[in-house]
Amino acid sequence: MNQDPTTEIEATGASELENNVVELAERARETIVEFVQEQPHAALGIAAAAGFILGGGLTPRRLIRLGLAAGGPALSRQIVDQVMRVASEAFESDRPATKRTTPRRRAKSEAG
Numbered sequence: 001m002n003q004d005p006t007t008e009i010e011a012t013g014a015s016e017l018e019n020n021v022v023e024l025a026e027r028a029r030e031t032i033v034e035f036v037q038e039q040p041h042a043a044l045g046i047a048a049a050a051g052f053i054l055g056g057g058l059t060p061r062r063l064i065r066l067g068l069a070a071g072g073p074a075l076s077r078q079i080v081d082q083v084m085r086v087a088s089e090a091f092e093s094d095r096p097a098t099k100r101t102t103p104r105r106r107a108k109s110e111a112g
Contacts, residue, residue: 036043052058068075
C-alpha cells in the first residue's frame with residue numbers, strides 16, 4: 001500500500017489549518033491594536049485586570065468577598081422579600097375564611 005496520498009492530504013490539511021490560524025491571529029492583533037489606539041485607558045484597565053488575575057491576585061476567597069460586596073445588598077433585599085412573601089402567604093392561609101374579610105367600621109354614633 002502506498003501511504004504517500006494520505007500523507008499529502010494530511011500535510012495539505014495541516015497547512016490550511018496553519019494558514020487559518022495565522023490569518024486569525026493577524027486579524028486579532030489588528031483588532032487589538034485598533035482598540036488600544038481608540039481607547040487607551042480602557043486597554044490599560046483591561047491589561048491591569050488581566051495581570052492581576054493571572055498573577056494570582058484573584059483568589060477564591062477574594063472572589064467570594066468581591067461578589068458579596070457587589071451583590072450582597074441586592075441579595076439581602078431578595079431574601080427579605082421572599083421571607084416576607086412566604087410569611088404573609090402562611091399567615092393568610094392559617095386564618096379562617098370568615099376572618100379574611102375586613103371588619104365593618106362602626107358608625108360615629110355607635111363608637112361614642
